[in-house]
Amino acid sequence: MNFDQIILLGSIFIPALASIVLFLEICKSDKIAKKIAYFSFGFPFISGILLFLRFDNSLEGYDFVVLFSRTGLQELNIHFHLGLNGISSPLFAMAGIVGMGAGITAIHSGVDRLRLYLALLLFMQSGLMGLFASIDLFFYYLFHEFALIPTFIMIGIWGSRDRKSIALELTIYLTLGALVSLGGLIALNVLVDAPNFDFPSLSRAVSELGMESSVQSNIFGLLLFGFGILVALFPFHTWAPRGYDAAPTSVSMLHAGVLKKFGLYGLIQIASPLLPDGAMFWSPLLLWLALGNVLFVGLVAVSQSNLKSMIGYGSVMHMGYCFLGIAVCSSLGAGSAVMLMVAHGLSVSLMFMLAHNLYTRTGTFEMDDMGGMASKTPLLACFFIAATLATIGLPGFGNFWGEFGVFLSLGEQTQHRLFLFLAALGIIISAIFGLRAVAKIFFGSASEAHSSRKKNNQISDLSFFEMIPAGIILASLLFLGLWPVVVSQRVDREIQTRFESQDRTYFSQTTPPCCPPEQESLDLNSSLPSKEKFLSNPEY
């Protein structure tokens, strides 16, 4: 076992062990508990970045592979199999970074029963790291559940208003999604019967087996809707904003930022390349549903006056772009979706964290009760504006490359141009609610209740421990925005081979006659760079 494998295992098991230590109340003092928490949030953070840097870019497939095969389920071809590939390594690093941010926020949040809080959060972190490091699909699912279950408990114990009913709603909703997707995964396991229950073996077995397209579309449907519920796909999204609204900040950060990427990751890594006919079958419906995410949920976000629910709806809205990227069934779309997943994870967790910082200063999430904060807290205002711009998708931040790529992939095919036009409207919508929130909170005159607090000098700027995580996350967003090739190159290498067959069918498709002629004006193909150029050239 070499160094890389050890830190890969460590990034999963150190948080888990720390969680058990804190849970069993072995140490009675909060001070030591905080130190343990720092260490065990820091380890995945550092190992995520280290493994991201040490990842062998020339390698196709998995790096840092760890295999333990005697799990007792070997008859079902299930083995404990860890490793990172081009798609998972940026997400793994992102999980480490967001986990660090959420951890520091939690340590300094001053909740009651802090040790239990940290224990559950660390357990969640361990599940998140394991999720992206799993090659075996069963453990991929299992780690997801490890991360999911603390969410329910933490919302129930430390949540804000209506926490009990929201915790129950969330549990039922997400269990439904998890079980439907589990049904899809087991169907894959049983029907394909590959020697290992992981993507490479499955895809080899599928290519030998030649699965029928009706079977493919059934399984893809199970996976799509199972994962879709977990990612808050349009008609199944209602749990998400309510949940984030009620959840304590660190949980919202980890859930909206990292855990929700589980379903998208599954669709990109497994479902779409393995079941191309199924993906094609569901693509038209998925396009409309994703558009529902972008436009419908986006408009709902505009009407929110509560900052936290606005961020919640906004995050659900941006999931729509990821779904659009998946729905076009091409390597460009899927690759851009991965890019957007990484960037969105960072930006939405930053938003939740800053909203929490605002809450500790103003005592409210209602944007109408804030106002004129920029004069007192210039640094917080800076961070918040940067995060908002990142969410909108301004060039310079990682989100831009993701959204831009999704638009490009939509533009490649004439039948998708209508969606391109409508999805681009989403940018305007997110600019409306994002910038309006900035204006309401930081500029203008303060409300009465708020101005008295301001007068008494109760409002201070960001402290050191609030700045560190915000700084780290913002720096990674900027890094991603200015130098996307570090991510896009390895994603590209992984995705190109997976989506080879889909790309072939995709580019050979003729334009259907139903496409209206006025769409011609939206033809961006000639003026925009080709996808190879985009995904591998740092200049873009």
Place this chain on the structure above:
Amino acid sequence: MNSFLTFSNDNIWYEIWPELALVLGAVIVLSMDLFSKRERGFPSMAGPFAIFFQGLLFSFHLFDYLAWHPTFDRTTFSGMLSQGFKGDVMRSFFLLSSFLVSILGHRYLKANLLRVGEFHHLTMLATGGLMLLCQSDHFLMLFVSLETVALCFYSLVAYDRESPKSLEAGIKYLVFGALSSSLLLFGIVLLYGVGANPEVWGARFTGHESMDPLSFSYLHTFLAENPDHLLLRAGVVLVLSGMAFKIGAAPFQIWVPDVYHGSPMPVTAFLAVSSKAAGFFVLLNLVQGPFGGISDFLLPLLGFIATFTIFFGNLAACAQRNVKRMLGLSGVAHAGYLLVAIMASMLFPGDSDRAVWVLFFYLFVYMTASFSVFGIMGLARTSEESEHDFSNYCNLAEKRPWMAFVLVCGISSLAGIPPFAGFISKVLLISVAYEAELYFSLAAMIIGVVISIFYYFGWIREICFKPDKLHDDDSLPVDPWETVTTSGFVKIVLISLTMASIVFGLWQAPFGNSF
């Protein structure tokens, strides 16, 4: 004379020594209670003896029969009993379960000032009956052992003679049990009547007249030859109805909540685990043995029953506030899931026993989870013991952390939440159902599991989450957890059950390559 000789030569009493030992132990327990000097203040040794004896018997049986010298398939007692590895697994299962019932019962009896000796006596006798039931290869043996078990349970359910609820539950169980026994008996009679009579209308005989018409192997060939015979089908349906009563499957589930509610807590656990497991194993024997020939007729029937059971159990449990009734109804839902495994075992491609092993694993997991839940519930000191409401568990996590931990782990395992073993057992069940292509039952199962989250998580919510300040004033006048004392032994047993739930959820290698 000659036939008598073969008969007596065929009775190898050694083969059923665990049952005999159990009966001997039961008699010793009873006599210990008889001769103990209770009036002089000596505590009766019957309880500790029963626990120790059964623990010893269990470990001996586990190692000797399962680990070191696995039994070959063979029949003894002139074809009355058939023994094999699977039967031995179930024997160990029942011994373990009755060991746990005795431990929980011992504490419960002391706390509620009930008589000790008879309880352990009846438990051990019932377990002996269950063990014979699982090996029976003949309808006569099946009925006799089933009645032995049922008689013990009738008195166990009504054990708390001071409590009207317990008596009422006893009467209900007696009435429903008698009904189901009569249905079973009538079904057996119909099978016998057609099977033993060559002149009966419509049946085909191809020269098995020398065989015993009630033995499973004869009925297997006979039913396979006459799959469309109306009387035989009626007999099969009636026999299945009798078994459906045992496992609490719809439409014979109606006794479950009332009897669970009224009976003393350890008896509820005993009913929920051992009685149900026996029902399933017998059902498995039946559908793979005598009824194997008419699986085309049975599958739709069982499929309908399974779906109905799953939906009834889960939906009815949602409305319950009393946890014992809720657990009873959720047990009905579990019976529905297990019926899916039974169907899968009938359909399974090839001769693979995977579905059977999945059934065993599920039962084992169900046992660990149920005993930890019932064990904690038995510790509570409510004024009227059976009134276990959700509100009694309000904020238990802060009052008694370890009890809440055991309870929450048990509930989660029942609900099938990872990392507990209940999750793995459900995954295995789903995968087996997929392989058997039971898509409809599978969908019902998945929906059922999602519904079950509502009531299981509702209970966890009460345990873990602080009550809202608004409702503080209507909290209970007496806190049922305040004066609870536990011996270290009970604590160790409950914690190890919880550990088993967690360990087997993460690592199934001890079960080998069975799945």
